[in-house]
Amino acid sequence: MSNFVQVLIDGILSGLLYALVSAGLSMMWGVMDVINFAHGEFLMVAMYLCYWIGEILGIDPLFSWIAGGIFLFIIGALTYKLIIKNSLGKAAMAPLLATFGLSMLLKNFCMNRFTPNFRLLSGTIMEGKTFEFAGAIVSVPQLVTAIFSLAVLLSVYWLIKKTRVGWAIQATAMDKEAAELMGIDTENIYLLVFGIGGACVGVAGGLMTTYLAVHPEVGGLFSLIAFVVVALGGFGSIPGALFAALLIGLVESFAGFYIAAVVKYVAVFAIYLVVILIRPKGLFGW
Amino acid sequence: MFKNKADKLWYGFIAVAFILPFVPGVIGGSFFGHVATMILLYAAMAQSWNIISGYCGQTSFGHSVFFGIGAYGAALAVVNFNSLPWYGAPLGMLAAAAVSVVISYPCFKLKGHYFAIATFAIVEIFNRLFMIWDTIGGALGLDYPILPDGWKNFSWSDTKNGYYLGALAIFILVFSVVRWIERHRMGYYLRAVREGQETAESLGVNSAVVKLSAMALSASLAALCGAFFAQYNYRVDPPMVMSLDMSMKFVLITILGGIGTFWGPFLGALVLIPLQEYTRAYLSHLGAGVDLMIFGLIIIIVMIKQPLGIMGLIRYFTKRKVAKGEGDA
Numbered sequence: 001m002s003n004f005v006q007v008l009i010d011g012i013l014s015g016l017l018y019a020l021v022s023a024g025l026s027m028m029w030g031v032m033d034v035i036n037f038a039h040g041e042f043l044m045v046a047m048y049l050c051y052w053i054g055e056i057l058g059i060d061p062l063f064s065w066i067a068g069g070i071f072l073f074i075i076g077a078l079t080y081k082l083i084i085k086n087s088l089g090k091a092a093m094a095p096l097l098a099t100f101g102l103s104m105l106l107k108n109f110c111m112n113r114f115t116p117n118f119r120l121l122s123g124t125i126m127e128g129k130t131f132e133f134a135g136a137i138v139s140v141p142q143l144v145t146a147i148f149s150l151a152v153l154l155s156v157y158w159l160i161k162k163t164r165v166g167w168a169i170q171a172t173a174m175d176k177e178a179a180e181l182m183g184i185d186t187e188n189i190y191l192l193v194f195g196i197g198g199a200c201v202g203v204a205g206g207l208m209t210t211y212l213a214v215h216p217e218v219g220g221l222f223s224l225i226a227f228v229v230v231a232l233g234g235f236g237s238i239p240g241a242l243f244a245a246l247l248i249g250l251v252e253s254f255a256g257f258y259i260a261a262v263v264k265y266v267a268v269f270a271i272y273l274v275v276i277l278i279r280p281k282g283l284f285g286w
Numbered sequence: 287m288f289k290n291k292a293d294k295l296w297y298g299f300i301a302v303a304f305i306l307p308f309v310p311g312v313i314g315g316s317f318f319g320h321v322a323t324m325i326l327l328y329a330a331m332a333q334s335w336n337i338i339s340g341y342c343g344q345t346s347f348g349h350s351v352f353f354g355i356g357a358y359g360a361a362l363a364v365v366n367f368n369s370l371p372w373y374g375a376p377l378g379m380l381a382a383a384a385v386s387v388v389i390s391y392p393c394f395k396l397k398g399h400y401f402a403i404a405t406f407a408i409v410e411i412f413n414r415l416f417m418i419w420d421t422i423g424g425a426l427g428l429d430y431p432i433l434p435d436g437w438k439n440f441s442w443s444d445t446k447n448g449y450y451l452g453a454l455a456i457f458i459l460v461f462s463v464v465r466w467i468e469r470h471r472m473g474y475y476l477r478a479v480r481e482g483q484e485t486a487e488s489l490g491v492n493s494a495v496v497k498l499s500a501m502a503l504s505a506s507l508a509a510l511c512g513a514f515f516a517q518y519n520y521r522v523d524p525p526m527v528m529s530l531d532m533s534m535k536f537v538l539i540t541i542l543g544g545i546g547t548f549w550g551p552f553l554g555a556l557v558l559i560p561l562q563e564y565t566r567a568y569l570s571h572l573g574a575g576v577d578l579m580i581f582g583l584i585i586i587i588v589m590i591k592q593p594l595g596i597m598g599l600i601r602y603f604t605k606r607k608v609a610k611g612e613g614d615a
Contacts, residue, residue, distance in 0.1 A: 091594065270411060
């Protein structure tokens with residue numbers, strides 16, 4: 001029984017982390033129909049940033065995630081300005097492939113500068129802290145990340161549904177030309193969407209440095225999981241992404257425990273394929 | 287003398303194919319031989335991808351699965367069964383075609399990015415299953431034993447000329463198949479499905495059959511290239527042949543050269559492969575990853591400036607010339 005609770009909690013916690021990583025991608029996809037292939041590398045950049053802030057300035061990731069969010073907002077906006085804007089609408093897969101080039105550039109830049117070594121911050125405030133809950137051990141850093149994830153998702157959801165900017169984003173996603181006729185500067189909306197998308201993944205990366213080692217390849221798997229989460233949740237739906245991320249987290253942890261650790265990602269991608277073949281537009285897609 | 291432009295290009299191809307076998311004898315040098323072999327191999331790989339994704343418009347990121355199945359076909363025949371790659375390669379091609387039909391049949395229902403992400407997921411599933419499948423070497427992969435040189439074992443140790451000729455044979459085979467398709471009824475079907483599936487169906491094209499047969503052909507040719515790759519490297523393991531990075535090579539070379547064009551894959555390989563091999567050889571003192579950084583930067587620039595690739599550039603210039611001269615483009 002306690003095993004079951006443990007696996008359940010682990011699944012939910014990693015699911016919430018995946019939700020935070022995927023939220024930004026979901027927005028970019030929903031508003032602009034663009035897949036940012038460099039999403040995992042954005043995460044890696046944020047992790048390196050907060051790692052070095054912790055290592056050199058001694059600031060804990062519990063605070064430096066703010067820097068991660070701001071820095072990645074800028075990176076996201078720059079990516080839109082320099083790459084997405086110029087490749088959008090030229091060929092079907094041009095933005096995807098251009099961001100694939102960006103992911104190669106970022107990954108190998110970090111490989112070149114920081115070596116392929118795994119780096120983990122030591123002596124952080126939350127390091128190794130755990131507590132017992134219903135016979136299961138809960139790791140504090142993962143729990144804090146999960147709470148942050150919910151908070152960030154809720155505020156993004158609130159931003160989109162309840163504010164004027166959010167209405168402008170929705171209008172742009174529905175019909176770009178009509179939105180322009182209504183006086184919405186769609187260029188700025190796109191820029192903002194990429195910025196917010198980057199900021200979400202920046203916050204995630206900042207918090208993750210407490211309990212995950214950073215290395216140049218860290219983004220690869222997170223990229224793929226984010227793609228799967230977003231496609232599973234459905235085109236640009238944030239609640240869909242949250243639901244799909246929890247599903248993926250639970251499948252991963254249950255398959256990892258009850259079948260074998262090596263097949264957990266096989267199970268994740270297989271579940272995705274099964275669902276997507278039954279509902280080709282994702283669970284919450286339209 | 288020639289009926290049209292496409293025929294002219296075809297005679298050009300035959301001329302190139304005639305000259306190429308003499309290349310290693312004239313230039314010599316094993317590094318150049320290696321680069322030339324890789325150009326031909328990657329051109330053939332990209333062309334095989336071009337059948338389904340360029341001509342038929344179904345952008346697949348899953349071709350490393352078929353490539354890997356071909357590579358494992360040849361390697362298993364040699365390593366596990368003490369047999370010849372000549373038996374393993376055709377079996378690998380058949381297996382790849384079968385697998386491609388089984389996974390594509392449901393996936394072709396998906397549109398746009400949903401299809402692309404499904405093919406990513408398939409690569410990951412195959413990669414991880416092959417990593418834990420111990421009979422075929424698991425994560426360690428398969429290492430070839432030392433075998434006598436020659437065509438029988440398709441292995442050479444002192445000179446690379448045999449491999450070069452083998453790659454050239456594959457290159458000519460794949461390009462001839464594509465040329466034949468281009469001129470055949472099948473080619474028109476493929477392009478009709480790409481331009482508008484509903485329209486094509488309303489004119490009596492069975493789009494499901496067209497897409498599946500293009501996929502099977504594309505997968506089996508990719509598997510043939512994979513078998514060669516295994517013979518050339520003398521080993522296979524899942525990250526080497528069956529990974530997203532390998533899938534992206536199929537895509538990038540074709541896109542750089544010009545997707546959906548006959549010469550695109552060759553031009554793309556002619557530019558990217560020497561760039562990759564020479565930057566790897568000459569920029570290594572700058573530390574790891576510099577070659578791939580340059581690679582990434584080039585991809586970004588091409589996608590921003592000319593998503594139709596080198597063929598797009600060529601067309602841009604020839605069209606201008608034609609417009610000035612005769613006026614028929």
